[in-house]
Amino acid sequence: MTEKTHEFQAEVAKLLHIVAHSLYSQKEIFLRELVSNSSDACDRLRYAALTAPDLIEDDPDFKVVLEIDKEARTLTISDNGIGMTEQEMIDNLGTIARSGTSNFVKDLNEDAAKDVSVIGQFGVGFYSSFMVADKVTVTSRKAGSDTAHTWSSDGHGSFTIDTAERAGRGTTIVLHMKEDAAEYLDPHRVRSVVKTYADHIALPVILKATEEDGEDETLNTASALWTRPKSEISDEQYTEFYHHVAHAFDTPWITLHSKVEGVIEYSLLLFIPEQRPFDLFNPERSSKLQLYVKRVFITDECEELIPPYLRFLRGIVDSEDLPLNVSREMLQNNPVLRKIRSGLVKKVLGELEKRASKDTDGYLAFWSNFGAVLKEGIYEDMENSDRILKLARFHSTASDTPISLADYVSRMKDGQEALYYISGDDLNALRKSPQIEGFKAKGIEVLLLDDAVDNFWLSRQSEFDGKPFKSVTRGSADLDKVKSAEEDDKEDTQEESRNLSTLIACFKTALEGQVKDVRESVRLTDSPVCLVADDGDMDIHLEKMLKAHNQ
Numbered sequence: 001m002t003e004k005t006h007e008f009q010a011e012v013a014k015l016l017h018i019v020a021h022s023l024y025s026q027k028e029i030f031l032r033e034l035v036s037n038s039s040d041a042c043d044r045l046r047y048a049a050l051t052a053p054d055l056i057e058d059d060p061d062f063k064v065v066l067e068i069d070k071e072a073r074t075l076t077i078s079d080n081g082i083g084m085t086e087q088e089m090i091d092n093l094g095t096i097a098r099s100g101t102s103n104f105v106k107d108l109n110e111d112a113a114k115d116v117s118v119i120g121q122f123g124v125g126f127y128s129s130f131m132v133a134d135k136v137t138v139t140s141r142k143a144g145s146d147t148a149h150t151w152s153s154d155g156h157g158s159f160t161i162d163t164a165e166r167a168g169r170g171t172t173i174v175l176h177m178k179e180d181a182a183e184y185l186d187p188h189r190v191r192s193v194v195k196t197y198a199d200h201i202a203l204p205v206i207l208k209a210t211e212e213d214g215e216d217e218t219l220n221t222a223s224a225l226w227t228r229p230k231s232e233i234s235d236e237q238y239t240e241f242y243h244h245v246a247h248a249f250d251t252p253w254i255t256l257h258s259k260v261e262g263v264i265e266y267s268l269l270l271f272i273p274e275q276r277p278f279d280l281f282n283p284e285r286s287s288k289l290q291l292y293v294k295r296v297f298i299t300d301e302c303e304e305l306i307p308p309y310l311r312f313l314r315g316i317v318d319s320e321d322l323p324l325n326v327s328r329e330m331l332q333n334n335p336v337l338r339k340i341r342s343g344l345v346k347k348v349l350g351e352l353e354k355r356a357s358k359d360t361d362g363y364l365a366f367w368s369n370f371g372a373v374l375k376e377g378i379y380e381d382m383e384n385s386d387r388i389l390k391l392a393r394f395h396s397t398a399s400d401t402p403i404s405l406a407d408y409v410s411r412m413k414d415g416q417e418a419l420y421y422i423s424g425d426d427l428n429a430l431r432k433s434p435q436i437e438g439f440k441a442k443g444i445e446v447l448l449l450d451d452a453v454d455n456f457w458l459s460r461q462s463e464f465d466g467k468p469f470k471s472v473t474r475g476s477a478d479l480d481k482v483k484s485a486e487e488d489d490k491e492d493t494q495e496e497s498r499n500l501s502t503l504i505a506c507f508k509t510a511l512e513g514q515v516k517d518v519r520e521s522v523r524l525t526d527s528p529v530c531l532v533a534d535d536g537d538m539d540i541h542l543e544k545m546l547k548a549h550n551q
């Protein structure tokens, strides 16, 4: 007896419980997940074989094979991909590797299975098999190894691992179908699910003949989607491809598909998600673009491919110029990649500019999802900072929806020389801030910068359209230069001033050592006092932030 029993990680046990009891109606996505995993496994082996060709010599044609056994009530999915070792099966099929997903699951309550949308919101991947099967076995043999193992579970708390036999490398998954999942034992149903969800998969997905004299049938188109002409690709196919590459489940807001020809040649198929992934700010999520070279998957961890401020992009880049045996080291400081990267940035910014003018609502939704990330580009990418600044949208005292800086400039008052802003981390508090009262009274718009990242780009970018940015918390706020409608009630009598200087002297004595100065101000209308910074000093919010970080 070599069988060993392992407990599932607590989050997996919880996830499996939710999956098995889920009311989610699109249970057929389990097949997409399994075929997608097989395709990934073949991609990874194809890449490994670039430097170790003997890994695939005896079996060079990658494929996924589906087999239905009505008697046994099983659906089997096999591939000749890279396979898994015993330890890899324990790790990959017993834990949740991505901490973002793991935290998401931790926060789900036990009733989540009743929430029909929950499964659709994040990737349940392999575990989705338990929506349709009450027992799953996975037999796998890693490429280059002689031994195989079988992982087996009914999804309740634990799984077993045992030694096994498998003719060649790869992975075979046998699903023992639940009573109510008999439809997946019907070849018509399986055919249509594969067509819908896996047509874009670049290797053949074959359905084994069920009758003795029948013929095996390739169910999908089996060519890389980005190599097909745009006119032959439907929106649904793009969306399914996006689900596959991005491990995402929404509909892309933007799909950019193009082939660039010239000094360097590459194809790109990029997506901007419609929804903000729940782990957008997780550092593990950095670059998730996939790099291909002449249709061969190379890596999805290529930092050089896109700047960090575009890390919300998903999709692929396929280069004709890089060598197939390109190594991690070669990818660093690679001139071809640098050119691709700058071309890609221009394409994406160009598309965003187009959308910003044509599809205001869509653009604002994009901005609320990813604006905080894109804004990093204002200080990280000097070459494109002006374009990004124009794409940026900000809250302001004069508008309920975020505005562009061009909007702001077009509304500037006669005599107004600067773009005024106030920064902080609570938008509501900013709107009520006493420091902006004088500006409001004069009808001067103030930008309300409520993102931490705003302080960073402001420290690099001193002006827009030739006009400086200026914090309202800075000393002399030039309010006198701007005329307001009711300007003429400025008959401050001598008497009032004298009283005020006595009062100010009192304040100065009382606050000595705690403030630099106490001054009379023209910018308050409702509040009695407010804190400001001196012209040469740091912005108040920035000072607070730095103090909080002990700097």
Ligand code: ADP
Binding pocket: 033, 037, 038, 041, 079, 081, 082, 083, 084, 092, 093, 123, 124, 125, 126, 127, 171, 247
């Ligand atoms: P994901 O595909 O998002 O990583 P899954 O739950 O779908 O998550 O799969 C978990 C992991 O299990 C994969 O990352 C992979 O390492 C491994 N795996 C799953 N199916 C296969 C397969 N057919 N061949 C090799 N490895 C596999």
Ligand code: MG
Binding pocket: 033, 036, 037, 125, 126
């Ligand atoms: Mg997967």
